[in-house]
Amino acid sequence: MAASPALVLLNLLLLCLSSPAAAVLAPTDYLALQSIRKSLFDLPGSSFFSAWDFTADPCSFHGVLCRGNRVVALALGDPRAGSPGLSGRLSSALGSLSALAELSLVPGRVAGPIPSSLSLCPSLRFLALSGNLLSGPLPPSLSSLRHLRILDLSSNLLSGEIPRSIPLLPSLSTLILSGNRLSGPIPSFSPKSPLVRLDLRRNFLSGILPDSLPPSLRYLSLSSNRLSGQVDAVLQRLRRLTFLDLSSNSLSGPIPGAVFSFPISSLRLQRNAFSGAVRPAGPVHIPYIDLSYNRLSGLIPAALAGAEWLYLDYNRFTGDVPARFVERVEKGEMRVLYLQHNFLSAAAISPDARIPVATSVCLQYNCMVPPVQTACPARAGKQKTRPAEQCPRWTKAAQGLS
Secondary structure (H helix, E strand, O other): OOOOHHHHHHHHHHHHHHOHHHHHOOHHHHHHHHHHHHHEEEOOOOOHHHHOOOOOOHHHOOOEEEEOOEEEEEEEOOOOOOOOOEEEEOOHHHHHOOOOOEEEEOOOEEEEOOOHHHHHOOOOOEEEOOOOEEEEOOOHHHHHOOOOOEEEOOOOEEEEEOOOOHHHOOOOOEEEOOOOEEEEOOOOOOOOOOOOEEEOOOOEEEEOOOOOOOOOOOEEEOOOOEEEEEOHHHHOOOOOOOEEEOOOOEEEEOOOHHHHHOOOOEEEOOOOEEEEOOOOOOOOOOOEEEOOOOEEEEEOOHHHHHOOEEEOOOOEEEEEOOHHHHHHHHOOOOOEEEOOOOEEEEOOOOOOOOOOOOOEEEOOOEOEOOOOOOOOOHHHOOOOEOOHHHOHHHHHHHOOOO
16 A cells, blocks of 8 residues: 655654754755755756755765754855756746855756745845746736845846845845846835846847936946937936946936036947047046947947957048047057948047057048048948948048038
């Protein structure tokens, strides 16, 4: 006669209590690890679970860290480069690890939803499940994790809106949800948020940037979404930014001059609908600036010559190329200067000038004949100069009529 499930469980617990494993691990955690093991599998080439032998102490398993008789950290999968990762699904038994503070999963092919039972791990402060096939919505129950500092669910198949409660987590310093299928608006943040890193790129988010983006931010990436509206009022408050990427959206209006004085190493605003003149509020010391594919107009500020990589192509800039640009190009102090597809009328570069091999310059398709022949990217096309009817002032000057 088959034993009842309750009797089987009782015998299992007694076995655990009499074994070396049970002497150091709470029975609830022991059973949770068994459930986790049954729901996940090594992909070909991975041997992460080869040492998960439950006749031994589970606290000695790869990826398991215990404190006292509780599991406090669980790193699932071989973190070494080239590891194929795991497959299967995340078990709801993760919620039984109530002392768990850190949970990570290496990139692989783990599918299915994120267990809402993780909300039963009140000590969880680090949750990283990136690079898998997790799907479904973000569980709103994650908002109960008041000690959560880092949440990285990037490069999965998550969909739906970002729950309004998640950005309000009081300890959250890093939120990475990039590379998913999330939609809807970016929720508001708490005015006291300690958030330092926000990465929501490559989703389907729409609407405007929330005014509540915390001034504590140092890294902000919202590229490749469907965001719209103006950003000048929002960005002027984010004076601690060291990285800003809003590229490939439908953002419009002026670029606030204050942004150019932030301690930014990379400024990426390309492929939007920004318009008007570019007016830096002071000296510019940003190494990488990309403002290409916008509707910017007016003269190019000489202050931008401080950049090493400068992309201003596909805009509506007019006038001369600043002399400071020419000086830095000839000295090899600029690595990239792309000014193609504007309405520029002159560049004081000698036809005999030698552009350093490590420097890439493109001046074609402006209201001038490029003074030097340089290799341009393929997307610049083959035409060297704009049609004359698009450059009436330049045409008159070239004919001595102005």
